[in-house]
Structures are given as C-alpha cells and as structure tokens.
Amino acid sequence: MSVPASTEARGGQAARREHILDAAEACFVRNGFHRATMQDLAREAAMSPGNFYRYFESKEALVVGLVERERERGAQLVEEMERSGDRRGALLDIIARYFVSITREAAVLRLEIWSEATRNPAIAALTARTEAETRDWFVATFSALAISPDCDPDRLYALVAPLMKGIVVGRAILPDYDPGPAVTQLHALLETGLDGLLPRAARAGPRITTLA
Amino acid sequence: MSVPASTEARGGQAARREHILDAAEACFVRNGFHRATMQDLAREAAMSPGNFYRYFESKEALVVGLVERERERGAQLVEEMERSGDRRGALLDIIARYFVSITREAAVLRLEIWSEATRNPAIAALTARTEAETRDWFVATFSALAISPDCDPDRLYALVAPLMKGIVVGRAILPDYDPGPAVTQLHALLETGLDGLLPRAARAGPRITTLA
C-alpha cells in the first residue's frame, strides 16, 4: 500500500505516476476499467481523487497509461533476454515467464485489455502495436533458430500465437487451471516447426496428412 | 431494428425477452456491459427504458440472461450435431462453426463474457458451467472416436481447449485475422491425439521428444 517514494534522484513525477499506475492496476484487475471508480483508486493509492489530475489528464488517460506500461514491460522483457545471448534459451524463457507462470492477476488484466481493445480506439492502437511487435520478434527469432530451411516462421507463429493467448484466457477464468499440458504442446510445436517438420497447409479442406 | 413481433402464436413474454436480448447483444458488443446504458438499449430495442423492467429485474439480470442464452445456444448446437449421427463429422463441424467461422461480433461478446466472469460471481458460475459442459462433451467425444487405446482424452482436451480460446481472442482483437493455420493445427492435433500418437508428458522439463 505504501511506496518508497523516490525511485529516481529527482524522481517526483515519474515515481508518482508509477505509484498511481500500481494502484490503478490493482483496482482494474479487481473491478475492470469501467466499474472501478476514481474513489476506489484514491483509496488504493492512499491519495485524494483530485490529486490524480496532476499526473493524468483523465481516467481514460490513466487506462491508456497502464496499457502502455504493460506494452513497455513486454518489450523490456524481450530486450533483457536478447542480451542474455542464448536465443533459444530466450525463446523458451519468454514462453515460460510470459505465458505459463503468469499470475492470475496479470492474466485478468490482459483479458481486460483485449476486451477494451475491441471498442476503445486508443487501446486498440496500442494493442495492435503490441501484437505487431510480438509477432515480429517471434518471427525473427524463429528465422534465427530454424534448423531446417523448410521452416516457415510466419506459419509457425500463426500456430503458436493463439495457443499462447488461450493459455492466458484459461489462467484468467479457470480457478485452478494447469497450463502444463498446453506448454508441452507449445514446445513440441516450436521444435517441430523449427525443424521444418510441420505439415503443409491443406489444399481443399482442413483435413491434412497429419504428423508422423 | 424491427422485429416481426410474433415468433410464437401466444408468444408475448418469451418473444419479448428475446427481442430485448437481441438489442442488448448489439449494444454490449458495441460498448461492453458497463458502458452500454439502458437508454442505448432502449433506442436499439425501440422501446422505453422503463419497459425493460417488466421482463428483467435489473441491468445485471439482463446481462446474466444474455450469457445464459449464449450457453444454451452452445448446448443446443452440440445437441443438433449429436443427432446428425456422424460423431466425427459432428466434432469437426463444432470446431468449424463455433471457433473458426465465428463472427467478430460473437467473438467480442465471448471475450466480454470471459472478462466479466473474472469479477461477477453470477457470470463466473455460468461460465464455469459452460466450460465444464464443453469439456465433458469433448472428452466423451474423444473417448468415442479414439482409434488407439493410447489416446488420453483428458490430456487431448487440455491441448485443444486453449487453442480454441486463442482463436476466439484473435478473431475479436485482430481486424483481419485468418484462423486457417490454427484450424489446420487443431485438426492435426485432434487426429494425432485420437490415434494415440501424442508425446507423453515430459518428466523433468518441458523439453520433449516431439512428434514424428
């Protein structure tokens, strides 16, 4: 509930914003963007409602700020792993940290963002950017890690992406969801795909010759 | 915007409720549960706001009614296909109709329901029921269709479910999402699983011997 106050030397503004976003995150996870009131946020942030407006133009700006922060966190996470050198390790770590050991709270927030993206243009734009960046990173990583020239990075991502999203949804809405099997599946899919062993797209219908 | 009025011979109450739910569905898809106002619904349904309360106790009861109807539609769809005799065909049809050729509007509504389920107990209960019913049906169908005794229906569903959910999310948030590749993947997964050719769960880590 309380925050050390100074994250930077002259860190008034930025640290305050972070503090507010933390409080907002907790409230939004609990009640959603539209049912959480400014008074709720005020209580959670231990500050008066009027004071928010020194740091954010409006409630919506606050929501946008939160979504923007989530996007930055994702990009940041990727960057860290890039620096670790081992790209294959980075790939597996990303999957483990971002889509498997994800907390229920984070999953709920992500679900709320997706939902809001379907009707709020500002959120839609940010979400589209996140999706594009994620996609680009995965495709680039697939290309770099591909063992066989038969590997089709675009196609592989088209298979992997919905699986990851589905894991997030499951975590958010099912009390004791176990992502284990889906993750195993995810890894199998990645290795199969990187080895260029994925079946070709079917011609007429969805029926295909299948694996093995 | 207008409705033929008489769906049943003496179909006052039920038909009226359906009419209201139709209007509510349109508004909720457009603005979400909490931003859509009763006046919006009134405009869409071409009736006065006060009149809603003859058919639903409150706005929340209206939301619950809508979610309940969605659940019934799912169960109904399954029932129809069961009657068609061909269980394998039913399985593929379910997938095609419910998770692939799903309209953007339906996907958005589903996303909204999932999101609401994370904080509204009534919706959470309905959603849990839907999830359980869906799961039971798939597991039963897998058991009936399994070619090899090595097929593990529970495990297979754990792989298939997040993929389907992810397709819905993609449809809802990505303007021109193509579910094709994911569906192909889904079918491959089903056939592999039914043939009992899925890799066993990994022991120590997520790294597995993979398919083929």
Next chain:
DNA sequence: CACGTGTCAATGAACGTTCGTTCTCGTGGA
C-alpha cells in the same frame, strides 16, 4: 350497438445516487 370497466403493455419524465472532474484552500520546503 353504445358504454362503463378492467387489463396490461408501454411510456417518458423524474428521482436519488454515483460518477468523473474541478475548485478552493492548506501546508511545507526553498
């Protein structure tokens, strides 16, 4: 037919509440 009566879907203005936002004032350090 004409008329009084009851029923019921439907209205839409009005209500109390609650929301996001603004305003005024106080305080503490430079």
Next chain:
DNA sequence: TCCACGAGAACGAACGTTCATTGACACGTG
C-alpha cells in the same frame, strides 16, 4: 514570499431505476 504538492468538499452530468399515466383492446351489460 513563492511554488509545488496535496486534501477534500463541491459540481454538473449521467447513470439505473421508479412511477404516475396513457392508449389499445376485450369483454359483459343495457
């Protein structure tokens, strides 16, 4: 003194909901 920061009362708007009233229709009676 000045200014950045903050508290919290107050504001107008908009919300979900209520309620007195309306209009259309069906009947039973003269």
